[in-house]
Amino acid sequence: MNESKGLPNRKEVPEKLTWDLSVIFKTDQDFEAAYQAVDNQLSDMTSFKGRLNEGAEVFQQAIEKLLTVSNQLETVYVYAHMKNDQDTANATYQGMYERVSALAAKTGEAMSWFEPEVLKIPEAQLNSYFEENSNLTIYRHFIEQMTENRAHTLSANEEALLAGASELFSASSKTFNVLNNADLQFPVIKDEDGNDIQLSHGVYGQLMESTDRSVREAAFKNLYKVYEGLINTFASTLSSNVKYHNYDAKVHHYHSAREKALSANHIPESVHENLLEVVSDHLPLLHRYVALRKELLNVEELHMYDMYTPLTGEAGIKYAYEEAKEATLKALQPLGEEYRKVLETAFHDRWIDVVENKGKRSGAYSSGAYETNPYILLNWHDSLNHLYTLVHELGHSVHSYFTRSNQPYVYGDYSIFLAEIASTTNENILTDYLLHTQKDPHIRAYVLNHYLDGFKGTIFRQTQFAEFEHTIHEEAAKGTPLTSDYLTTYYGELNARYYGPSVEKDPEIALEWSRIPHFYYNYYVYQYATGFSAATALADKITKGEEGALDHYLAYLKAGSSDYPIEVMKKAGVDMTQKGYIEQAMRVFEMRLNELEKLVQELKK
Numbered sequence: 001m002n003e004s005k006g007l008p009n010r011k012e013v014p015e016k017l018t019w020d021l022s023v024i025f026k027t028d029q030d031f032e033a034a035y036q037a038v039d040n041q042l043s044d045m046t047s048f049k050g051r052l053n054e055g056a057e058v059f060q061q062a063i064e065k066l067l068t069v070s071n072q073l074e075t076v077y078v079y080a081h082m083k084n085d086q087d088t089a090n091a092t093y094q095g096m097y098e099r100v101s102a103l104a105a106k107t108g109e110a111m112s113w114f115e116p117e118v119l120k121i122p123e124a125q126l127n128s129y130f131e132e133n134s135n136l137t138i139y140r141h142f143i144e145q146m147t148e149n150r151a152h153t154l155s156a157n158e159e160a161l162l163a164g165a166s167e168l169f170s171a172s173s174k175t176f177n178v179l180n181n182a183d184l185q186f187p188v189i190k191d192e193d194g195n196d197i198q199l200s201h202g203v204y205g206q207l208m209e210s211t212d213r214s215v216r217e218a219a220f221k222n223l224y225k226v227y228e229g230l231i232n233t234f235a236s237t238l239s240s241n242v243k244y245h246n247y248d249a250k251v252h253h254y255h256s257a258r259e260k261a262l263s264a265n266h267i268p269e270s271v272h273e274n275l276l277e278v279v280s281d282h283l284p285l286l287h288r289y290v291a292l293r294k295e296l297l298n299v300e301e302l303h304m305y306d307m308y309t310p311l312t313g314e315a316g317i318k319y320a321y322e323e324a325k326e327a328t329l330k331a332l333q334p335l336g337e338e339y340r341k342v343l344e345t346a347f348h349d350r351w352i353d354v355v356e357n358k359g360k361r362s363g364a365y366s367s368g369a370y371e372t373n374p375y376i377l378l379n380w381h382d383s384l385n386h387l388y389t390l391v392h393e394l395g396h397s398v399h400s401y402f403t404r405s406n407q408p409y410v411y412g413d414y415s416i417f418l419a420e421i422a423s424t425t426n427e428n429i430l431t432d433y434l435l436h437t438q439k440d441p442h443i444r445a446y447v448l449n450h451y452l453d454g455f456k457g458t459i460f461r462q463t464q465f466a467e468f469e470h471t472i473h474e475e476a477a478k479g480t481p482l483t484s485d486y487l488t489t490y491y492g493e494l495n496a497r498y499y500g501p502s503v504e505k506d507p508e509i510a511l512e513w514s515r516i517p518h519f520y521y522n523y524y525v526y527q528y529a530t531g532f533s534a535a536t537a538l539a540d541k542i543t544k545g546e547e548g549a550l551d552h553y554l555a556y557l558k559a560g561s562s563d564y565p566i567e568v569m570k571k572a573g574v575d576m577t578q579k580g581y582i583e584q585a586m587r588v589f590e591m592r593l594n595e596l597e598k599l600v601q602e603l604k605k
């Protein structure tokens with residue numbers, strides 16, 4: 001990589017800009033000891049196998065042994081993965097990370113008997129354990145999550161038959177991945193400077209943001225030409241995968257694939273239904289935003305390849321890291337004193353690995369284990385976008401911190417359905433802060449556009465995906481063949497309905513369904529949209545200082561997985577089985593769209 005030439009070596013990075021992992025293990029020898037301790041306990045775990053029906057005492061001992069080992073494993077795992085990420089070229093930590101990954105697989109295997117064996121204990125016997133042994137009370141929800149879908153578990157023989165065929169069931173999804181990631185040959189096109197550039201998934205995303213329209217058009221047309229050539233194959237892999245979801249749901253006595261997929265997280269189907277309905281009702285807002293895009297780009301015809309190029313140029317404002325810390329503390333003030341103290345600890349106790357160095361993993365994340373600090377990896381650049389990233393990752397880390405300091409290990413994590421809510425709530429609060437403090441119309445336009453684009457990509461686009469996914473599952477269940485013609489016609493219509501009359505009906509976009517990996521995930525994408533809506537609604541309540549809003553929000557941050565995600569969100573003050581929170585998010589979108597429309601007119605003068 002040419003770019004890494006100017007980067008410092010890991011050793012040259014000032015200590016205050018690195019994360020402090022020495023509070024996990026002072027030395028690598030301490031890591032070795034902890035690693036051994038986990039390895040030594042694997043046989044203790046398996047010694048409980050086949051014994052859960054012996055009584056409440058043994059049941060408790062088995063649960064606690066499993067949780068203890070898994071807690072210890074997390075700590076050694078997280079240490080090794082962060083050491084490896086800070087400099088992936090360091091052979092010592094590469095080796096450490098490989099060993100710990102193998103240990104994690106071994107531990108998983110040594111625990112794998114537990115859940116099936118719990119499901120074999122008759123309900124009455126399980127209930128008697130909880131009555132006899134009060135030490136088990138705390139594990140009630142943990143066990144209930146495993147057993148609540150018992151009615152959908154088939155006989156051991158039937159489940160064994162299905163499990164034995166699981167590789168066959170996932171074959172079409174694997175074929176899609178191999179085809180999409182390895183075998184597809186994309187052409188070489190010209191970039192902005194007339195240089196040859198090899199098209200790929202990653203390059204395509206970048207080129208869609210190019211300010212050179214002919215580059216965007218070439219990328220768009222050439223990419224879809226490749227998919228078009230294999231369109232019947234893609235229809236076959238997608239159709240087979242949908243049939244598998246429908247079959248799996250049917251044999252497990254669910255009404256639909258959606259019911260089965262959502263039940264894994266105890267999410268009622270109304271959550272999904274409400275999302276599709278409310279977004280559908282508010283599509284005119286997206287049409288207005290698309291029309292504004294057309295006006296700003298000043299084009300005769302707006303095409304789908306014009307949808308991602310930035311509207312407002314550079315941000316016009318930069319934040320050095322020290323300034324970003326200040327801005328974070330100020331922006332997140334509505335989250336109160338308790339929250340601010342954790343932010344200060346994060347900065348002071350070096351939770352954050354700030355700058356780039358040679359070999360450092362790219363991107364940004366929040367990570368950590370129950371027993372460690374919730375660390376953050378960044379690759380800092382002085383910009384408004386990186387301030388957003390900092391605030392986003394701190395949202396995850398403070399959520400983890402509150403959860404871990406208020407819940408026992410067994411509930412010390414949170415589900416994917418909840419995870420992005422804490423981080424995007426912070427982003428929303430930052431947007432609100434910037435709009436309250438920045439007077440320069442160019443900066444305001446940039447911030448508004450940043451927000452509206454995020455909303456478009458996360459709520460409108462992911463709901464479009466969710467609607468497509470749901471319709472094809474329903475149609476397949478009714479016996480409609482999911483041919484390439486059917487999928488392309490339907491996707492084209494759906495896309496036109498979402499983006500509205502200002503955008504041309506490019507035939508290529510009707511093929512988009514063929515390249516989206518998420519359509520193989522089984523009712524996953526809707527969570528992006530529900531999470532972003534909830535975050536918008538929460539930030540709105542908190543920044544307006546609504547009575548009780550902050551306390552409710554902190555209760556959510558502290559709840560971990562002690563209850564089902566929907567119940568946790570009710571504690572936060574958002575009832576996701578109702579439509580109100582998505583409608584509230586739409587009002588925020590509309591308000592900010594109104595302002596950007598007005599600003600655009602003023603800036604023209």
Ligand SMILES: [Zn+2]
Nearest residue numbers: 392396420423
């Ligand atoms: Zn995130």
